Amino acid sequence: MSAQYSLSPQFMLLSNITQFSPIFYLTSFPGLEGIKHRIFIPFFFMYMVAISGNCFILIIIKTNPHLHTPMYYLLSLLALTDLGLCVSTLPTTMGIFWFNSHSIYFGVCQIQMFCIHSFSFMESSVLLIMSFDRFVAICHPLRYSVIITGQRVVRAGLIVIFRGPVATIPIVLLLKAFPYCGSVVLSHSFCLHQEVIQLACTDTTFNNLYGLMVVVFTVMLDLVLIALSYGLILHTVAGLASQEEQRRAFRTCTTHLCAVLVFFVPMMGLSLVHRFGKHAPPAIHLLMANVYLFVPPMLNPIIYSIKTKEIHRAIIKFLGLKKASK
Numbered sequence: 663m664s665a666q667y668s669l670s671p672q673f674m675l676l677s678n679i680t681q682f683s684p685i686f687y688l689t690s691f692p693g694l695e696g697i698k699h700r701i702f703i704p705f706f707f708m709y710m711v712a713i714s715g716n717c718f719i720l721i722i723i724k725t726n727p728h729l730h731t732p733m734y735y736l737l738s739l740l741a742l743t744d745l746g747l748c749v750s751t752l753p754t755t756m757g758i759f760w761f762n763s764h765s766i767y768f769g770v771c772q773i774q775m776f777c778i779h780s781f782s783f784m785e786s787s788v789l790l791i792m793s794f795d796r797f798v799a800i801c802h803p804l805r806y807s808v809i810i811t812g813q814r815v816v817r818a819g820l821i822v823i824f825r826g827p828v829a830t831i832p833i834v835l836l837l838k839a840f841p842y843c844g845s846v847v848l849s850h851s852f853c854l855h856q857e858v859i860q861l862a863c864t865d866t867t868f869n870n871l872y873g874l875m876v877v878v879f880t881v882m883l884d885l886v887l888i889a890l891s892y893g894l895i896l897h898t899v900a901g902l903a904s905q906e907e908q909r910r911a912f913r914t915c916t917t918h919l920c921a922v923l924v925f926f927v928p929m930m931g932l933s934l935v936h937r938f939g940k941h942a943p944p945a946i947h948l949l950m951a952n953v954y955l956f957v958p959p960m961l962n963p964i965i966y967s968i969k970t971k972e973i974h975r976a977i978i979k980f981l982g983l984k985k986a987s988k
Contacts, residue, residue: 684768685766687848688765701759709748711960715960716963717741719737719963719966720738722973722980733799733810740792743784743788747955747958748956751852754853772837775852778853783829785958786926787822787826791815791818800898800915829880834855836868837855837869840859840864842861892915916969924965935947
């Protein structure tokens with residue numbers, strides 16, 4: 663794949679001494695460099711929608727006292743993780759489009775992959791806690807205010823905040839001990855652990871096994887528990903007397919279910935491409951990675967703004983006040 667790019671002699675020299683000072687070469691869309699400035703437009707639009715949308719959700723929740731409830735605290739945490747994902751990829755992606763800057767020092771690459779994977783694990787955990795919130799709201803509505811309290815949500819939030827970084831630190835730090843030789847071209851506009859580890863010219867079995875364990879005991883476990891909670895929710899909804907009650911009960915879950923699908927489907931697609939699609943065109947790898955990192959932060963605020971009545975009303979009220987003040 664590196665043959666598709668014309669690297670400068672200075673960069674080729676640096677690539678030969680990556681055992682001492684690793685510098686990687688980030689890519690945009692291979693074969694589409696001629697229309698790079700056109701591709702920049704949708705990327706810029708996605709960033710603006712994601713950043714402004716999630717900031718708007720945070721502002722709406724902060725400025726409306728009636729939204730200061732556990733459910734919306736969790737939504738605030740989801741918006742913060744989405745903002746973290748956006749900010750993690752923004753510098754290198756926009757640097758390639760704006761300044762044609764493809765080189766990235768290994769230390770910077772480590773920081774970026776740490777942020778990307780940490781916020782991904784955090785988002786998975788937030789979605790799990792939100793599924794438990796929906797489970798209690800539907801299966802134990804009379805005990806909801808006793809079980810789901812603000813204090814417990816804060817504790818769960820702290821666990822979420824620390825779980826992702828603690829799980830990610832070892833695999834990111836261990837990359838520093840590996841020598842990197844040969845091609846140092848990455849197939850994305852940002853650094854991912856599963857790609858950087860493939861460039862190491864030594865045995866990486868421990869890193870691969872540890873990375874697999876982290877994914878299994880965080881993301882995969884979260885997904886199984888989310889599926890279990892929805893199984894129990896469906897069982898409870900099916901036992902309700904009327905179809906109207908069933909629709910009303912399940913309608914409270916549709917927003918969260920959309921967020922779960924938007925996050926986990928691209929993640930599974932990216933994992934399958936990395937695992938089984940090694941001979942797939944580079945554009946497929948790029949497309950799946952970009953969908954996984956850019957689409958959830960962009961769609962989540964839109965989904966919650968449209969599907970959640972309280973957020974929808976608060977937005978209308980907020981916009982109405984802004985217009986009235988003018």
